[in-house]
Amino acid sequence: MRLLKHASIGSHNNRPMELSTSIFKAYDIRGIIDKTLNADIAELIGRAFGSTMKERGESVCVVGRDGRLSGPALVQGLTAGLLASGIDVIDLGVVATPMVYFGTNIPLNGRQAQSGIMITGSHNPPDYNGFKMVLGGSALYGEQIQALRERIVAKQFTHGQGTRSEYQIFPEYLERIVSDVRLAKPLKIAVDCGNGVGGAFAGQLFRALGCEVEELFCEVDGHFPNHHPDPAHVENLQDLIENLRTTDNELGLAFDGDADRLGVVTKDGQVIFPDRQMMLFAQDVLSRNPGAQIIYDVKCTRNLAKHIQAHGGQALMWKTGHSLVKAKLKETGAPLAGEMSGHIFFKERWYGFDDGLYTGARLLEILSRFNDPSAILNGLPNAICTPELQMPCAEGESFELLEKIKANPQFPSAQSINTIDGVRVEYANGFGLARPSNTTPIVVMRFEADTQEAIEAIQAEFRQAFLAVKPDAQLPF
Numbered sequence: 001m002r003l004l005k006h007a008s009i010g011s012h013n014n015r016p017m018e019l020s021t022s023i024f025k026a027y028d029i030r031g032i033i034d035k036t037l038n039a040d041i042a043e044l045i046g047r048a049f050g051s052t053m054k055e056r057g058e059s060v061c062v063v064g065r066d067g068r069l070s071g072p073a074l075v076q077g078l079t080a081g082l083l084a085s086g087i088d089v090i091d092l093g094v095v096a097t098p099m100v101y102f103g104t105n106i107p108l109n110g111r112q113a114q115s116g117i118m119i120t121g122s123h124n125p126p127d128y129n130g131f132k133m134v135l136g137g138s139a140l141y142g143e144q145i146q147a148l149r150e151r152i153v154a155k156q157f158t159h160g161q162g163t164r165s166e167y168q169i170f171p172e173y174l175e176r177i178v179s180d181v182r183l184a185k186p187l188k189i190a191v192d193c194g195n196g197v198g199g200a201f202a203g204q205l206f207r208a209l210g211c212e213v214e215e216l217f218c219e220v221d222g223h224f225p226n227h228h229p230d231p232a233h234v235e236n237l238q239d240l241i242e243n244l245r246t247t248d249n250e251l252g253l254a255f256d257g258d259a260d261r262l263g264v265v266t267k268d269g270q271v272i273f274p275d276r277q278m279m280l281f282a283q284d285v286l287s288r289n290p291g292a293q294i295i296y297d298v299k300c301t302r303n304l305a306k307h308i309q310a311h312g313g314q315a316l317m318w319k320t321g322h323s324l325v326k327a328k329l330k331e332t333g334a335p336l337a338g339e340m341s342g343h344i345f346f347k348e349r350w351y352g353f354d355d356g357l358y359t360g361a362r363l364l365e366i367l368s369r370f371n372d373p374s375a376i377l378n379g380l381p382n383a384i385c386t387p388e389l390q391m392p393c394a395e396g397e398s399f400e401l402l403e404k405i406k407a408n409p410q411f412p413s414a415q416s417i418n419t420i421d422g423v424r425v426e427y428a429n430g431f432g433l434a435r436p437s438n439t440t441p442i443v444v445m446r447f448e449a450d451t452q453e454a455i456e457a458i459q460a461e462f463r464q465a466f467l468a469v470k471p472d473a474q475l476p477f
Contacts, residue, residue: 026438030130039077046081086160098355141323194229198259231263261342299340398436
């Protein structure tokens, strides 16, 4: 099939938008409204996805959207495309991403869908939006996303006339969590949803579990007027930290724009990053599943594997990317997986998809057994580490650089080198990681060690390794 860089698309407003290759990312489809994405492009994506479903013998797709301003137009376009390819659409309306995943795991209106699409810009700026997709029960990524683009360019569409229906999924989702999660005692918590879609549901969910909840920025607002909805960055947690300092709330939970990731803040303002949250979850899951495999990504602290092993589990390091981790979870049958970015996947007692709201409920369940939840969280093994450091590259260059380093790795003090996703180099007292981002043209780096001096020594070896393959490299440390 001959592929075109751009295909010109007819538009409702007589202004055709080019189909940009840039929107087809590693784990999802994502673009900027009215620049690379609009209702017409959404319709084409619906046609391509629906045609793929049809060829697989599927007939019904679950669709939902977050609170972004562009959501209504995109859902209209997407639905038109799915219907025209002969697929029936069950529209969940405004929901968190995990609710679309949930909708592909339970019967809705007497039908069992295996595929679903969530229209969400997640944690990106307000003018972005995109599509997270599940096809036949598995997250779509990599070549499968490129195959949708190829199908659009080749106009390989099925034809039919599907029907559209609506479904209120939150009551069922709520009931399922409340029937599963039991708190030993109520907790007083603050919840910051950063005006993302999680705000429509978080308060109700945690109150149903028996908590006292103070809501911060839980009004769903696609302008995100207060702070960016991304708990991975500490600057977005300052309101939550201040709330815990000045009230008698015991714990802070924060969610990203589509509520598939969780941020956690303790009473004294410490941020408990997801790799430390995973220690607690692993310990809990292993208490009921001795010897089980726990999956984590290459960005996580080296303390996590030690913690998993200390509690009788098998630690399995895997590639970064929520779709890749989800696929590995499915393949291995592991009860739990997690990523540094905050995507946590419970297969034990749940369905194996990433869900910030459910993760928050499981965290509260564990912490409610203790008098001082913050002390439990602060007591988890910690290490000195750098934030995520980024080295900008030309398009495609980040992958080339890492291939060159992998072909001849020069890290003289290393104990071992893992090349599953970029290079992760383990040392006696820490580790260094460099990997090409799958979403932007950068090399992402992270360092961790027992002391600051050890971090600097590891960074010096990475500097040498990069300068050997790219003498003009502008390293971020």
